[in-house]
Amino acid sequence: MSSNANARTGAPPTMERVPTPVGTAGITWYPAHGTARAAALLGHGSATGVESPDLQSLAASLPRRGVTVALVTQPYRLSRTRTGADEASLDAAWTALWPRAADLGVPVISGGRSAGSQVACRTAQRLGAHAVLALAYPLLGPGSPAELLATGRPTLVVQGTADPFGRADQFPALPAGIELVEVPAANHTYGTPNAIPRSVTMDLITDATAEWIERRLEQA
Template identity: 80%
Template sequence: MDLVPTPVGKAGITWYPAHGPTRAVALLGHGMATGVEAADLQALAADLPRHGISVALVTQPYRMSRTRSGSDEASLDAVWQALWPIAADLGVPVISGGRSAGSQVACRTAEQLGAHAVLALAYPLLGPGSPEELLATGRPTLVLQGTRDPFGRPDQFPALPPEIELIEIPNANHTFDTRGSVPRSTTMDRITRATSQWIEQQLTRA
């Protein structure tokens, strides 16, 4: 893990380099309840490099220090802005994203930072996120949402513009746990396959 100074403390970046030439970078953040060890983030970190996508999993400073200080929206966004040049300086498209609170950070900062696209895993639509925050990304956006997510089921989302695609993950809750109704490996495969195909589309269009 690389330690990087930010305005609110040191953040961590764990890199999973692309296999072969790097076609893009996926800069992904964690949620409030879990860190980068979350199953969906780890599945993407294992899969996307096979498609030429380097993955950078970001651990926010508040989690590095194991405190709640620096977990407010302004601090989270400031960290993302501080880390962004590290990914952007690689000279390839940057997909900004994350799970839950991490997806909110990506949505709020995408237009300002010039993200190529936004990946939102388990977006907390019913709070602390909002439809307005999601709709304001200004970039092509993929939302992967469990059909049992208490923070917003797919059928609770508003009508979405063409640039925002919503994919349902059957029987999954906010952490994409299906309580055994669907094998964990099947759920993770759905997530990685949908994400890699969508990123491929964004890179092709570019």
């Protein structure tokens, strides 16, 4: 079944397996409700897959706002090996998958969480991404301020204030094209103390992302 057709018609989520130079990757499509206004191609981190709560929350909420979401499972995770988890392999797989989203004919937001956000940052300008969404960007390693600042595209960083890989207050001064949203008390997986319900944190992430995408589309 064609994933692009599903994305256009608002069909239920479907999983597509796609060959890449470094192995078979997966794309799970969550079609926009009605006519798609944009698409978000989102990758997972190194410790979790597309089942992570933040990616799942975006996949559940953004389609209602006219954004098709495509969650990418990198080949190494699909094959359950660590072969192909290096930067070059991750970028090569992402590049091979990009046309699946670009062929929808709408602006494509490139993004992901942690390692997935790094892939988006490294490839956004070359692939022609409309914008970059960086969830839990690992600023203190393996990411870097230089990598983040070099996206060449409008970028939204959604960062926990208790993230050990880089708290929101540890980011450098950011240029006008890069926005930073703080998630109170959240760690690298957006976990928070019991006093803050998970739903509150996820709503903050999805609402901030949706509002930012809306502004990006208005300025297109």
